[in-house]
Amino acid sequence: MYIYDKFDHTITRERVAEFSQQVARRLTGELSEDQFRPLRLMNGLYLQLHAYMLRVAIPYGTLSSKQVRKLADIAKKYDRDYGHFTTRQNIQYNWIKLEQVPEILAELASVEMHANQTSGNCIRNVTADQFAGVAGDELEDPRIISEIIRQWSTFHPEFSFLPRKFKFAVTGAAKDRAAIQFHDIGIQVVKNDAGETGYAVYVGGGMGRTPVVAPLIKPFVARTELLSYLEACLRVYNLHGRRDNMYKARIKILVRDLGPAEYARQVEEMWPLTRAAGVDIEPAEEARIRAFFAPPPYEKIAEPVASFVDARAKTRAFAQWVQTNVHTHKVAGYGAVTISLKPIGGIPGDASSAQMHAIADLADTYSLGEVRVTHVQNLVLPNVKQADLFAVWQRLGEIGFAEANIGLVTDIIACPGLDYCSLANARSIPVAQQLSERFADLDRQHIIGPLQIKISGCINACGHHHAGHIGILGVDKAGQEFYQITLGGAGDETASIGTLLGPGFAGEDIVGAVDKVVNTYLELRQAPSETFIEAYRRVGATPFKESLYGRR
Amino acid sequence: MAQAKSQNKILTGNRLRNGETVYYTAAGVWSPYVAEAKVATTPEEADALAKIGAAAYAANLVIDVNVIDVTPGGAANPAHIREVIRATGPTVRADLNKPVTPPQR
Structure with missing residues (x-):
């Protein structure tokens, strides 16, 4: 794992001190809420329905046991004894008191953690394949370049006020377990024809109200030149991304409007400038960071065990x-x-x-x-x-966490939804719970096979519904919670956006509707080995529409 | 839960210091319990509540201040499900919910 050096420690401590003063000035009224809001968001602090929410960054999803214990202790001491792990590989606390935030941030800093850049229009926490460094199919541990990006993007002065938030994801393997094509920039470790390791760069993916699968903008960037290339990507966006309309401000809209080829051309034009500025990492520094991710001392064990x-x-x-x-x-x-x-x-x-x-x-x-x-x-x-x-x-x-359901129908993503979130239109968690109960029979789950259900409580799509084999979107219809179903989304290397099937279902009907979709799949699949997404791609939406809405 | 037609409104916000959901009461204080909220039954009374809310926001007592609809059933019955959940807590954690009225003292 990466270990903070004196610079990391210093900037983290200084940020805690700075924000602690800002909190104090807010509590005395010296700062108004309008002045304070952007400051607290830069430090991961939101206001939700019941209290403040603190989002703590977990860079590329890697934690030491010491950090996990600290997260547990913070949950017990400052929250209501639990935390919520998110689709951004972060943790959120739901019941935070503003006056205690400086203490919490100091505790986090003591274990090399923080909440910086977990909100706001800046480069957010970098996510990566959870099997980084241990997956047999990876070319290189994606955490190496993720950590380099983390350092480059931390408090980056040029990119602290982007048109909108900006998310990176990195995979070291061709098998994409990090949904890279649904990110503003997705990076895949690849080899070129000469056998050199470098990076393929996808730009302009995202979810939200305008879901886009990112196009490949650059098939290969050399290992030592990635930062200047990324800086060029960001600079073109920072210059030309829309600031007049927050719904059109993400880079996906810029890339779509320019066209991927024209966006790529502008980046190429910009690249010599960023390269000349000397942003690229020195080989010695790259090697220093790489060393932190060297394999741990494994024992030699003969299989079978x-x-x-x-x-x-x-x-x-x-x-x-x-x-x-x-x-x-x-x-x-x-x-x-x-x-x-x-x-x-x-x-x-x-x-x-x-x-x-x-x-x-x-x-x-x-x-x-x-x-x-x-x-x-x-x-x-x-x-x-x-x-x-x-x-x-x-x-x-x-401890209640031995459910044998990874990748199966009850391994459901759900955003906090209207139970916690001030942006939500409908609840997500109760739908996930009811679906989980409906499909509880493990033997049936295995018969159904790989199937990803993802639920969002609003169009912002924190629950990744666009990328769900079965996606569920909660909407507010005249004050009532309704749920729309999309089918055929995928967040892996075959990324696709789900198709809306038809009118939404009331809360009491959504579980039955999903059950019908699953039964329709079981009836039409050609063999037990044909997965839900394979079957959907073969037959399309029509049989599922007919089973839900009848023939039209 | 359908929004009931009603002119009745209450004033709510979140306490600056700790983010707690609170309601403005007839006694002129902010209570965590929705049933204690002062109910405005006319547009004029609702305007008066909005002014009180704006002043409390300016005085850094509460943030995210809103005048919200309640059903004819009274202050304890916000019209929209969002406000029902704000008043009592997440529906998925009954153990963390708070009552609409203060516990017996």
Whole structure:
């Protein structure tokens, strides 16, 4: 993991001191709310329905066990004993008191954490593949370039007042587990024909009211030139992105209006200027950062691991959990465990302080002290020996997080929705809970196979509904909650935007409607191996429309 | 929950110091309990509430100040589901909900 140097420590401490003074001036009335609001947003502090909400950055979703314990302690001491892991790989606290925020930020700084740039029109927290460094299919650990981007973008003076917020995601593998094409800039580690490692750059993707799959703007940028290229991408946007209309201010609108080719041309024209400015990283500095992500000291373990094979054979529930929740590790004898924060009927992404402490203990005992956050609102223990998987599974069962449902129909993304969020039009979490209960039967979940349901409580799409195989969007219809269904979205390397099926459903009808969609899929699939998204792409929306609305 | 037709309105905001959802009462203080809110039954009374809200905002007592609709059922019955949830808490965490009236003292 990256460890702060004196510069990181200094700027983090200085920011805490600065914001603490701003909070004090707000509390005395020296600053008005209009003056204070942009300042608090720069520090991740929102006002939601019930209280302030603090969004804490988890760069590229990587946490040490010490940081997880601190997050747990903050939840207990300053919040209501829980936190909410988000689709941006961050954590949000829902019941924060303004007067305590300086203390919280100081506590975060003590473990090299902060809430900077988790809001506002700046470059937000960089997200990455949760299996970074342990996935067998990656070309390079995406956290290396993610950390370099983090440092470059932190308090970047030119990009602190962009037309709108700006989000990066990075994958080190061709298999996209970070939804890079739904980000303002998505980066994929690639090799060119000469066998050199560099980056493919996608620009102008996003969700919200105008969902766009990002076009590939540059197939290959050399490793040592990426920052100047990104700076050119941002500068073109900063100069020409619309500031007159917040709904048209994201880079996706600029790229769409210019056309990808013209946008790419303008970036190329700008690039020599940013390159000449010397923004690119020096090889020695790149090597220094790279070293933080060197593989940990793995043991040499021969497969098969007898105790693991034996436990799978003897305990069916464990075998099912291994099938869905344990990802192949690049090192023999290890596995990467996804901890499902989706217990049946639970709140997606929520974890209590006790659960967080238990996970930190598991990380120390079994996973070399490391935890990851996924954009699907789950956690990962990236380095578990296969011989330890049974013990990890048992302990997760004790804290209610051993659901064997990763990638299945109950592994649902849900934004906080109208239960917490001041922007929401409808509740998301209760819909997720009811769907989870409806599809609770694990054998049926396995029969249904891979299926991603994603729920947003408003058009801002924090719940990624556009990228759901089944997407659900909550809307307000004359004061009542209604839910629209989209089908065929995908957030992986085959990225696509879901198609709206038809009129929305009342809250009491949405679960039945989704059940009908699933049953229609089961009836029309050609074989159990044909997944929901494959079947949808083969047959289109019509059979699903007919099952929901009848023939027209 | 459908919005009921009613002219009845109450004044709400969030306390600056801690973000708590609060309501302006007939006693001239801000209460966490929606049933204690002063109900305006005429447009003139609603305007008066709005002025009180603006003054409280200017005095840095509350933020996100709004005059909201309540049903004929009274202050404890905000018309829109958003305000019902603001008044009592997330519907998915009954353990964290607050009552509409103060606990017996």
